[in-house]
Amino acid sequence: MKSAFRLVALSTLLATLTATTARRDGCTVLTQRFPTKVFYPSSDVFEYENAEFWSNTQLLDPACIFRPSSAKDVSDGIRILDATSGKFAIRGGGHMGIKGANNIDDGILMAMSNLTHMSVSADKKTLSVGPGYRFSDVYPYLQQYGLTVGGARLGPVGVPGILLAGGINFYGNQFGFSADQVKRYEVVLANGEIVEATEKKNADLFWALKGGSSNFGVVTRFDMKTIPSKKVWAGIYTVAQQYLPQFLEATANYSSAITDPLSHIVPAVIPVPSGSEINYIGAVILFYDSNTLTYPRCFEAFTSIPNIGNTLDFKTMDEFTTETGAAVVPHINDIFVSGTVVGKTYDQLL
Numbered sequence: 001m002k003s004a005f006r007l008v009a010l011s012t013l014l015a016t017l018t019a020t021t022a023r024r025d026g027c028t029v030l031t032q033r034f035p036t037k038v039f040y041p042s043s044d045v046f047e048y049e050n051a052e053f054w055s056n057t058q059l060l061d062p063a064c065i066f067r068p069s070s071a072k073d074v075s076d077g078i079r080i081l082d083a084t085s086g087k088f089a090i091r092g093g094g095h096m097g098i099k100g101a102n103n104i105d106d107g108i109l110m111a112m113s114n115l116t117h118m119s120v121s122a123d124k125k126t127l128s129v130g131p132g133y134r135f136s137d138v139y140p141y142l143q144q145y146g147l148t149v150g151g152a153r154l155g156p157v158g159v160p161g162i163l164l165a166g167g168i169n170f171y172g173n174q175f176g177f178s179a180d181q182v183k184r185y186e187v188v189l190a191n192g193e194i195v196e197a198t199e200k201k202n203a204d205l206f207w208a209l210k211g212g213s214s215n216f217g218v219v220t221r222f223d224m225k226t227i228p229s230k231k232v233w234a235g236i237y238t239v240a241q242q243y244l245p246q247f248l249e250a251t252a253n254y255s256s257a258i259t260d261p262l263s264h265i266v267p268a269v270i271p272v273p274s275g276s277e278i279n280y281i282g283a284v285i286l287f288y289d290s291n292t293l294t295y296p297r298c299f300e301a302f303t304s305i306p307n308i309g310n311t312l313d314f315k316t317m318d319e320f321t322t323e324t325g326a327a328v329v330p331h332i333n334d335i336f337v338s339g340t341v342v343g344k345t346y347d348q349l350l
């Protein structure tokens with residue numbers, strides 16, 4: 001019994017040592033190949049990159065951080081990680097609130113921060129953007145061309161995560177998910193090969209990347225369809241607790257029959273502490289893709305409720321997504337959960 005226990009303990013020790021060596025080797029070999037692009041704990045870059053997460057629940061302890069600055073760097077890095085069996089995680093804008101989805105204990109964190117290509121095609125129909133950006137970088141850049149894209153509804157969200165996850169966006173009722181608006185991907189595959197995926201080229205990969213998240217390769221460039229946009233009519237409309245029944249009814253009715261594709265809403269019921277009690281308010285982000293029309297009919301059920309706050313106005317996408325971005329608090333212990341409400345009638349759903 002005793003010797004069997006020793007045997008198990010020894011094999012556990014060997015497995016731990018092998019794993020530690022492989023991890024150290026991954027960092028060491030990466031450092032040999034990229035002496036200025038690999039960072040260790042207590043260096044300024046490591047501390048900066050290892051704090052670039054939306055939620056504190058994502059903060060972990062990687063052994064080193066690799067910051068590539070081209071598709072070729074990513075390709076060489078992936079080959080090294082494959083050869084050294086180095087476990088790694090990838091982080092774009094850091095907004096995926098699931099522990100371990102974008103960071104790693106002991107392994108290698110590959111941070112996309114320096115993959116920062118951004119350009120608009122000569123015909124202005126396509127934005128090429130690297131995974132180092134957030135939409136708070138993209139919207140102001142596109143504004144100078146009178147353009148936008150169907151990206152995140154809050155500026156601070158990263159480009160790669162939302163485009164690979166699907167992407168609920170203000171233009172969804174006109175053009176579909178954000179992923180539907182990507183025309184071409186540049187991708188580094190698991191064997192280090194750099195390929196392009198379009199509707200015609202590597203069509204299966206093109207299909208899989210539209211919702212496949214980080215499972216099919218590291219995307220080093222997205223080419224997205226642009227949308228002409230100077231200003232939109234949008235803002236946050238807030239109502240007091242006593243009007244919540246009308247607010248919920250307006251939400252249910254809008255969701256069950258969206259009649260105007262130029263519109264989009266993001267409704268929320270928000271708890272507000274008041275002394276020893278908690279009150280609730282209703283706040284809805286209203287978006288209408290027009291720089292001439294105000295108070296469209298499709299929002300009447302909301303905007304006819306007396307408000308305690310109303311920021312609806314004509315604004316650029318940059319102004320609007322800065323406003324919505326400020327409504328969410330980063331660096332607290334948030335986690336993502338999802339649920340489904342089942343019901344066939346309005347009363348059941350409520």
Ligand SMILES: Cc1cc2nc3c(=O)[nH]c(=O)nc-3n(C[C@H](O)[C@H](O)[C@H](O)COP(=O)(O)OP(=O)(O)OC[C@H]3O[C@@H](n4cnc5c(N)ncnc54)[C@H](O)[C@@H]3O)c2cc1C
Pocket residue numbers: 054089090091092093094095096097101102112131151152153154157158159160161162164165166167168169213214215217218219220328
């Ligand atoms: C405040 C807030 C607002 C949000 N608003 C919206 C919204 O309006 N619409 C919507 O649809 N979603 C929204 N989301 C969800 C958001 O789209 C996802 O969390 C998304 O993953 C964030 O992208 P990121 O690049 O910031 O995330 P990250 O956490 O950096 O990455 C997300 C995932 O993608 C992987 N990944 C990152 N870069 C690459 C790459 N180059 N190649 C391959 N894989 C990669 C990561 O490993 C990780 O698994 C929101 C989230 C938050 C916290």
